[in-house]
Amino acid sequence: MKEDSIIISKATIDRLPLYFRTLRLLQREDVEIISSEELGRRLGITPEQIRKDLASFGQFGKKGVGYYVKELLRNIGDILGLHCNWNFAIIGVGHLGWALANYRHFSSLGFNLAAIFDVDPTKIGLHINGVQVFHLDDMEKIVQEKNIHIGIIAVPEAHAQEVADKLVVSGIRGIWNFAPRKIRVPGSIYVIDEDLSVGLSSLSYYLARKVPPKQQI
Amino acid sequence: MKEDSIIISKATIDRLPLYFRTLRLLQREDVEIISSEELGRRLGITPEQIRKDLASFGQFGKKGVGYYVKELLRNIGDILGLHCNWNFAIIGVGHLGWALANYRHFSSLGFNLAAIFDVDPTKIGLHINGVQVFHLDDMEKIVQEKNIHIGIIAVPEAHAQEVADKLVVSGIRGIWNFAPRKIRVPGSIYVIDEDLSVGLSSLSYYLARKVPPKQQI
Numbered sequence: 001m002k003e004d005s006i007i008i009s010k011a012t013i014d015r016l017p018l019y020f021r022t023l024r025l026l027q028r029e030d031v032e033i034i035s036s037e038e039l040g041r042r043l044g045i046t047p048e049q050i051r052k053d054l055a056s057f058g059q060f061g062k063k064g065v066g067y068y069v070k071e072l073l074r075n076i077g078d079i080l081g082l083h084c085n086w087n088f089a090i091i092g093v094g095h096l097g098w099a100l101a102n103y104r105h106f107s108s109l110g111f112n113l114a115a116i117f118d119v120d121p122t123k124i125g126l127h128i129n130g131v132q133v134f135h136l137d138d139m140e141k142i143v144q145e146k147n148i149h150i151g152i153i154a155v156p157e158a159h160a161q162e163v164a165d166k167l168v169v170s171g172i173r174g175i176w177n178f179a180p181r182k183i184r185v186p187g188s189i190y191v192i193d194e195d196l197s198v199g200l201s202s203l204s205y206y207l208a209r210k211v212p213p214k215q216q217i
Numbered sequence: 218m219k220e221d222s223i224i225i226s227k228a229t230i231d232r233l234p235l236y237f238r239t240l241r242l243l244q245r246e247d248v249e250i251i252s253s254e255e256l257g258r259r260l261g262i263t264p265e266q267i268r269k270d271l272a273s274f275g276q277f278g279k280k281g282v283g284y285y286v287k288e289l290l291r292n293i294g295d296i297l298g299l300h301c302n303w304n305f306a307i308i309g310v311g312h313l314g315w316a317l318a319n320y321r322h323f324s325s326l327g328f329n330l331a332a333i334f335d336v337d338p339t340k341i342g343l344h345i346n347g348v349q350v351f352h353l354d355d356m357e358k359i360v361q362e363k364n365i366h367i368g369i370i371a372v373p374e375a376h377a378q379e380v381a382d383k384l385v386v387s388g389i390r391g392i393w394n395f396a397p398r399k400i401r402v403p404g405s406i407y408v409i410d411e412d413l414s415v416g417l418s419s420l421s422y423y424l425a426r427k428v429p430p431k432q433q434i
Contacts, residue, residue, distance in 0.1 A: 013419050014419055021412060080418050080425070084425055094316070095312065095319050096316040103413055111417055176420055182239075197238070198235065199409050199411050200326070200393060203409050204297050204328075205296065208301055209298070
């Protein structure tokens with residue numbers, strides 16, 4: 001697999017999980033080979049974009065035949081590092097924290113929810129989806145004990161930086177930040193900001209223009 | 218404002234809500250003028266990308282001075298159609314539905330949660346965040362009565378297509394689909410698929426490579 005020499009765009013990286021998910025559905029349907037046209041039709045992405053994305057990482061599939069589903073699935077999983085079995089924690093047991101703790105697809109992708117944190121005494125000690133809620137003050141100990149790599153920040157905007165600081169001190173390596181503000185972390189920590197209103201705002205853009213969506217089947 | 222002649226990429230459109238959100242924070246901080254460098258620093262996006270994105274829609278700001286925050290905020294809001302005051306409904310009162318119904322930022326962007334739907338008798342008639350839960354069978358009537366434009370699908374994968382069909386029949390114009398599968402709708406309906414596992418998978422990609430994140434402050 002190549003890739004080291006070229007810079008991969010965030011857009012390409014963000015599409016890989018969509019390819020992975022669709023390939024898994026295909027595998028469940030016992031589909032062995034798929035063309036970029038059919039994959040594109042299922043995803044609403046052009047075949048050219050799919051071929052270009054995959055070519056960033058190496059040569060997959062056979063010209064005139066298509067991609068072997070099982071092989072491509074394994075390759076994309078390796079590219080995404082899903083074999084690393086990352087342990088993650090959720091900070092904040094509000095509605096969003098509950099939804100993320102119960103989101104089945106994280107475990108099916110190899111992510112292991114190892115701990116949940118909050119400061120509300122009525123939530124400490126609860127088990128959500130079989131995982132214990134600890135007090136925020138115990139974070140450093142628990143992160144070390146359970147070898148947690150990733151922290152998901154699902155707390156109100158006002159507490160996001162404080163939680164980020166605690167996560168950094170406890171030794172996590174990546175943060176998925178749902179709080180609608182930028183957090184400051186050392187350069188060694190990777191952060192992905194998630195803003196749920198982006199989806200709705202993008203939808204508004206198209207509806208306001210009555211753009212005939214090219215993506216539909 | 219130009220824009221009709223050129224094709225705007227999805228990536229550019231998805232960044233607009235981030236510019237909008239950051240400009241609103243700046244407005245709250247009484248910042249009147251901002252450079253693309255400072256905006257880029259806050260967002261972890263290059264100044265060139267910001268200038269390129271905004272230039273797709275017209276000429277904003279003054280060379281050597283920067284962008285006037287209030288003016289750019291209004292312009293981006295207009296581009297996104299946020300002045301349209303869209304009414305939306307959430308289908309599915311699981312943890313995710315609760316989280317979305319309580320997500321404060323939708324209303325601050327001008328989106329109005331008008332109704333929630335489910336089939337569970339224990340949830341029908343509840344009010345979440347002041348909004349009533351109706352039975353799915355009443356969707357067509359309620360969508361018409363409340364002039365609902367957008368449906369958010371927050372139901373399990375197995376029921377997503379059935380809900381999409383009901384939304385289409387009831388007359389909505391756009392769907393934000395959280396179910397991890399592609400839904401089939403007529404060409405006139407705009408769909409945005411949201412897959413929460415994309416964020417975690419993208420994070421895995423970077424952690425697996427120990428890529429020094431260029432985005433940090």
